[in-house]
Ligand code: SF4
C-alpha cells in the first residue's frame with residue numbers, strides 16, 4: 001500500500017507545532033501501525049531528518065505506553081484495540097491518515113506524538129494501592145473472594161493507563177481511568193480498609209491535575225482498548241460520596 005500521512009510535528013513543549021505531510025510506500029497490510037511509522041522513521045533518519053517521536057514499549061496491547069489520535073479517533077477506529085495492535089490491513093491503498101498526539105491540558109506535548117502522562121502516576125500515588133503488614137506471603141485461599149467480585153475486579157484491573165479516555169472526552173476527564181483503578185481495589189476484601197480514603201484522595205488528585213468532570217458522554221468507553229464500561233464511573237462517584 002502507498003499512503004499519505006499527515007503527522008503532528010512539534011519540536012518541544014514550547015514549539016507551536018504543525019501538521020507535516022509524508023508519503024510512505026510499500027506498506028505491508030501485515031504491519032502494525034507502529035511498524036508502519038518505523039518504516040517512515042528509518043527513511044527520515046537515512047535522509048538526515050528528525051524521526052517522528054512516539055511512545056511504545058510492549059507492542060502487545062498490555063503496557064499502555066502507545067497512543068495517538070488516528071483520523072480523529074484515539075487509537076484509531078478499530079474498537080478495543082491499542083495503537084500497537086492496530087494493523088495496516090484496516091486501511092486501504094491510497095488512504096490519507098492523520099496522526100496527532102493525545103490532546104488534553106493535563107497531558108502536555110513533550111515532542112511530536114509523545115505526551116507527558118505523569119498526572120496518571122500522581123493519581124495512582126494518591127491512593128491506588130493497598131497497605132499490608134510485611135511478612136511472608138499468606139496462603140492464596142486465606143481470604144475468600146466471591147467469584148463475581150473477583151471477575152469484576154479483574155475486568156477493572158485490565159485498564160492499562162493509556163490515556164485514550166482522556167483524549168476522547170470533550171471535557172478532558174480522567175474519570176474512566178480513575179474509576180477503573182478505584183474499582184479494582186474497592187471490590188476486593190484487601191481493598192476495604194482504605195476504600196474511603198482511596199476514593200477521596202484519587203478523585204481529588206484527578207481534579208487537582210486539571211482533568212475535567214464527567215458528563216456521561218461515553219466517548220471514553222467507546223475508545224477504551226480494554227472496554228472499561230461507563231458504569232465504573234458511577235461506582236467511583238458512589239464510593240466518593242460515601243467517603244465524603
Ligand atoms: S480506562 Fe481504558 S482508555 Fe482509559 S486509561 Fe484505562 S485502558 Fe486506557
Ligand code: FES
Pocket residue numbers: 055056057058059060061062063064065066067082083084085160
Ligand atoms: S506499546 Fe504497550 S500497549 Fe501499545
